[in-house]
Amino acid sequence: MNPSLLGNPFAFKDTRLCLTKKVAKRLLAEAQEAFPDEYSALLYGKGATISGHIPMPAHTADAHSFRWDGPSFLAGLRHIHEAGQEWLGVLHSHPSTPPLPSAKDEQGWHYPTLSYWILGLSTRDPEWKVYRWENEGFSECAYLLADCT
Numbered sequence: 236m237n238p239s240l241l242g243n244p245f246a247f248k249d250t251r252l253c254l255t256k257k258v259a260k261r262l263l264a265e266a267q268e269a270f271p272d273e274y275s276a277l278l279y280g281k282g283a284t285i286s287g288h289i290p291m292p293a294h295t296a297d298a299h300s301f302r303w304d305g306p307s308f309l310a311g312l313r314h315i316h317e318a319g320q321e322w323l324g325v326l327h328s329h330p331s332t333p334p335l336p337s338a339k340d341e342q343g344w345h346y347p348t349l350s351y352w353i354l355g356l357s358t359r360d361p362e363w364k365v366y367r368w369e370n371e372g373f374s375e376c377a378y379l380l381a382d383c384t
């Protein structure tokens with residue numbers, strides 16, 4: 236993995252991880268469109284701000300974890316790199332369960348600097364949660380939903 240590609244969105248003491256409203260809106264629309272199937276996407280941007288996303292194909296999501304060697308995953312990373320952006324995290328939806336990391340989620344994630352988003356669609360209002368992998372487990376993190384630049 237190219238080290239300059241891998242972002243560290245939690246590294247900024249005075250800047251909270253931020254998801255831009257524009258990206259959040261599109262993620263939600265695409266996740267609802269994929270319902271009742273799971274939806275997943277790569278998230279990118281600069282520093283602590285997520286300003287773009289790349290949807291991953293449904294067959295990747297079916298495995299309920301990202302296939303890190305999958306061609307679409309690698310193509311996504313190349314796209315992020317060529318755009319001069321940093322890979323800041325991943326998102327997937329839980330169409331019928333709460334947005335808590337599953338055992339498979341825990342087994343499939345090994346990028347402690349990145350953000351791990353789960354969008355829960357089982358409730359009337361969608362639930363956004365973001366986690367960070369630290370000390371051998373996921374811990375929930377705070378984030379900002381804003382028009383951050």
Ligand SMILES: [Zn+2]
Nearest residue numbers: 329336337340
């Ligand atoms: Zn999951």
